[in-house]
Amino acid sequence: MALAAAVGVGPVASARADVVCDERCQAAWAQQRANAMPRTAFYDPPVPLPWAAAGTVIRREAAAGYSVPARVTRLLYHSRTGTGRDVAASAVVLVPSGQPPRGGWPVVVDAHGTSGAARECAPSLMRDLYHGDQMARFLGRGYAVIAPDYAGLGTDGRHALGDKVAAADDVVNSVRAARQGVPGLSRRWVVWGHSQGGGAALAVAERQVRRPVDGYRGAVVTSPAALLRETVGYAASRPGLGAFVALVASGAHVSDPRIDPARLLTAEAVGRLGSVRSGCLGVVSAVLGDLSGPGLVRSLDEPRFVRFLKANSVGTERVAGPVLLLQGQADSVIPVWMTDRVARALRGNGSAVDYRTYPGLEHDTYPGRVVGIDDGAMGDILAWVARRFGGRGAGRT
Structure with missing residues (x-):
């Protein structure tokens, strides 16, 4: 499933109805709107x-x-x-x-x-x-x-x-x-x-x-x-940093549409990618922050994604x-x-x-x-x- 099919529209926490925007998520939305x-x-x-x-x-x-x-x-x-x-x-x-x-x-x-x-x-x-x-x-x-x-x-x-x-x-x-x-x-x-x-x-x-x-x-x-490969791997292994993995997967998909986040992330994580559509870092962090390790990532070794990370490292x-x-x-x-x-x-x-x-x-x-x-x-x-x-x-x- 391509990222375009996974993301929702408007200020929602996820494209899936069963993913709830909890108190931390609601607070992040309130902060984003107040600063907008x-x-x-x-x-x-x-x-x-x-x-x-x-x-x-x-x-x-x-x-x-x-x-x-x-x-x-x-x-x-x-x-x-x-x-x-x-x-x-x-x-x-x-x-x-x-x-x-x-x-x-x-x-x-x-x-x-x-x-x-x-x-x-x-x-x-x-x-x-x-x-x-x-x-x-x-x-x-x-x-x-x-x-x-x-x-x-x-x-x-x-x-x-x-x-x-x-x-x-x-x-x-x-x-x-x-x-x-x-x-x-x-x-x-x-x-x-x-x-x-x-x-x-x-x-x-x-x-x-x-x-x-x-x-x-x-x-x-x-x-x-x-x-980038080390950064993404480190973030994937640490609770609270899942947003950065999802955002890099999103950016890689924009740069090369053949990179499919559904090959990189778990179904649970892909189901929450609606937050990327209109939520900024605080919201995305609140929505994905509880996912790490095998709960977040299927594999970071997909060849096109590996090439993207290598080519864009500095x-x-x-x-x-x-x-x-x-x-x-x-x-x-x-x-x-x-x-x-x-x-x-x-x-x-x-x-x-x-x-x-x-x-x-x-x-x-x-x-x-x-x-x-x-x-x-x-x-x-x-x-x-x-x-x-x-x-x-x-x-x-």
Whole structure:
């Protein structure tokens, strides 16, 4: 059974009537709705989409209603799928108040972590912009922030989660679009990516070796989903992480429709995939979080899926540098041993990597419980970015 037949429509927990949206699921839906911005016709590209060069702006508008203090411009622009097909993608550009400095605001591009696979899961359709607290720290230092959604989030079509070529193109094409659509930006930019976005940031750094976009000053990469086969296998074995397996299976199906999630996941898990259609990460986690191991997975050795995971892993090829690679030692989603392997591989191929690990830091921050890598290491991130925009090389602060 293909994924398209397994997913439902609208805010339901599953395509199956016998799967109940429990209290945790209902709370996740309530949180998603409370944080949602209206998805307007702005996000609907022309049909058919007239071809244009990657990074060409389709439309732009001033946007308000976000919790991050900044002037916000919303962009719809041309990007590319992993196979090179022209596709529309959305982004927001945030700039500090006041006039830009001489030469323009230096730019931090946010390659966001996993938010979900539905159109509603675009960070630009969330009041907090998903990483808004951290964006505010960059804005406070006088940087502009470009925040692409990834194609299929916000816009029509489907999100090819895990496809590194598509993700890297969405990021670099958002830079090109922002330069067209928002005045006052510097040509200098760094990419900052966490988790799924950490993998995307490394994919950008790989792409810069072959097809550079001018002005690039380096990448900040935190707890990256870099080694996809290891990441999926680890998530499948851990209670509470089943959502990530389902979302990667969904993304692999979008990238290659011959990859059938029903060959990868159990009938029970496939029966709950309706949550992927309109629920974001919190909802999908609530719906699938009780499944792990043989209750979640039939087999992860399906040949096409294995090829997809291998082809879209990052951290083994040489990257354009420098790279600041950060990992929490208490991370329960991307364990430290995975990022240790990435750091060794990158150093071994001659990439310029500054790798730092942090005792006690988790994957994400849960107030009152744990501190995530981006919040716990933000002082080091800001210092490193400042040095990159100051023209000096990477190294410890």
